Amino acid sequence: MNKNYIILTILMLVLAVGTLFLRMSNEPKQIDPEELLQEIIQPTRYVTTDQVAKMIIQGDPSLMLIDVRSTDEYIEYTLPGAVNIPLEDLLVEDNLLYLGIPGKKVVFVSNDDIKADQAWVLTKRLGYGSTYVLKGGINCWMQTIIDPQQPEETAAATDFETYSFRKGAQMYFTGAGSDDGGSNQVNVQVQRRQKSNVAAGGC
Numbered sequence: 001m002n003k004n005y006i007i008l009t010i011l012m013l014v015l016a017v018g019t020l021f022l023r024m025s026n027e028p029k030q031i032d033p034e035e036l037l038q039e040i041i042q043p044t045r046y047v048t049t050d051q052v053a054k055m056i057i058q059g060d061p062s063l064m065l066i067d068v069r070s071t072d073e074y075i076e077y078t079l080p081g082a083v084n085i086p087l088e089d090l091l092v093e094d095n096l097l098y099l100g101i102p103g104k105k106v107v108f109v110s111n112d113d114i115k116a117d118q119a120w121v122l123t124k125r126l127g128y129g130s131t132y133v134l135k136g137g138i139n140c141w142m143q144t145i146i147d148p149q150q151p152e153e154t155a156a157a158t159d160f161e162t163y164s165f166r167k168g169a170q171m172y173f174t175g176a177g178s179d180d181g182g183s184n185q186v187n188v189q190v191q192r193r194q195k196s197n198v199a200a201g202g203c
Contacts, residue, residue, distance in 0.1 A: 040121065045117075045120055045124075045131070045132055045133050046113075046132065046133050046134075046135040047107055047132045047133070047134060047135065048135050049134065049135070049136065049140050049141045049144045049145050050144065050145075050162065050165065050166070050169075052065070052079070052107060052134060052141075053145050053165075053166075053169040053172075053173070054165075054169075056079070056080055056081065057169065057172055061103075062103055062104055062105050063081070063104075063105055063107065064083070064098065064101070064104045064105065064106045064107065065079050065081055065082035065083065065107050065109055065134075066082065066083050066084075066085050066098060066106055066107070066108050066109065066119070067079070067082040067083065067084045067085070067109045067110070068085060068086060068087040068090060068108055068109065068110050068115045068116055068118075068119045069084075069086065069087075069109075069110050069111060069115065070086055071084055071086060073111070077138065078109070078138075079109060079138070079141065080173070082109060083098060085098065087110075087115050087118060087119055090119055090122060090123070091122065091126075099123055099128040099131070100128050100129070100130075104130060105130050105131075105132060106123075106128075106130060106131045106132065107131075107132045107133070107134050108120055108131065108132070108133050108134065109134045109137060109138060110134075110137045110138070111137050111138050111139055112136065112137040112139050112140075113133060113135065113136065113137055116133040116134060116137060117133055119131075119133075120132070120133050144166055145166055145169050145170060145173060146170060146173065146174060147170070148163055148166035148167060148169075148170060149163075150163055151163055
């Protein structure tokens with residue numbers, strides 16, 4: 001097992017236990033710590049960059065991206081439509097209004113998995129459902145969507161299908177190659193997200 005994921009698992013277990021001591025007014029019903037620990041070891045909390053890219057391109061109204069990095073990192077680069085709530089401010093009462101909205105799937109975003117996983121544990125422990133983590137974070141987003149690598153000639157057909165989608169997504173998010181008449185172009189209208197504060201953010 002990857003050493004980083006062992007450290008991450010230990011960190012998440014500590015966070016899960018730590019949230020036992022959280023006391024908040026008007027908090028939702030907290031889930032049992034044992035149930036939380038069972039969910040932590042499941043991979044179902046993760047969504048891939050491909051899944052998120054497809055939801056953004058399709059304008060899926062159920063998607064709520066929450067960037068838990070610092071404001072400076074958020075301003076430098078974030079995903080289209082993401083709301084910035086730094087991890088240390090996540091449990092502020094006003095910010096909790098972004099959670100538990102019927103029909104919304106909240107995806108926490110950080111540079112890798114770590115801060116987003118912490119956000120997931122904190123909110124899951126407090127009883128909020130439909131929360132997920134962007135697998136690999138923005139680092140993985142850059143590698144797979146912004147700068148996808150062509151598979152080897154011997155790769156499986158599914159790898160080429162994934163690459164084709166990623167090239168189309170790359171053009172959608174960056175405009176790269178939009179004038180070359182390539183067959184992978186995604187025929188959608190690009191709406192550039194304006195920088196916004198938490199109150200004005202959202203999908």
